[in-house]
Amino acid sequence: MEILLFGITREIIGQSSLNTEVLGTDKPTTVKDLLALIKERFPALKNLSSLSVAVNNDYASPETPLTENDEIALIPPVSGG
Template sequence: MTVLLFGITKDIVGSSTLSLPVSSTSRLRTVGELKDYLSSTYPRLRNLSSLAVAVNNSYAEDSDKIDNFDEIALIPPVSGG
């Protein structure tokens, strides 16, 4: 599974993409489970005020199903004026 990272999430992970091995993701069935996994692997993600996830170019809810072949993007809070 490949996760695209933007903004502060890219800084936290240290890369603009994250390739998760099937051995790690085979038990991840929902967006919420993926967020929990990433938060335990990268604890600084827990400090974000919000974290949106897009699956195949559409915003997803925590209960939405994911698959190893989906394109996943982590979208951190955005500020600006």
């Protein structure tokens, strides 16, 4: 599954998208699982107090289930103006 990165997550990870393959063999089955895996791989993400996730362009909760073809977006708040 593909993870699109926005705002500070793009800066932390250093690219604009990420495939779950880089997260190892564990297949995340929920948003919560996925976040835990990504945060383990990129610990700087742990410092974010609010990080929204969208699955196929729908705002998701930690319990939202994931399947192989889902497109995920990591959306942090942005302050600039």
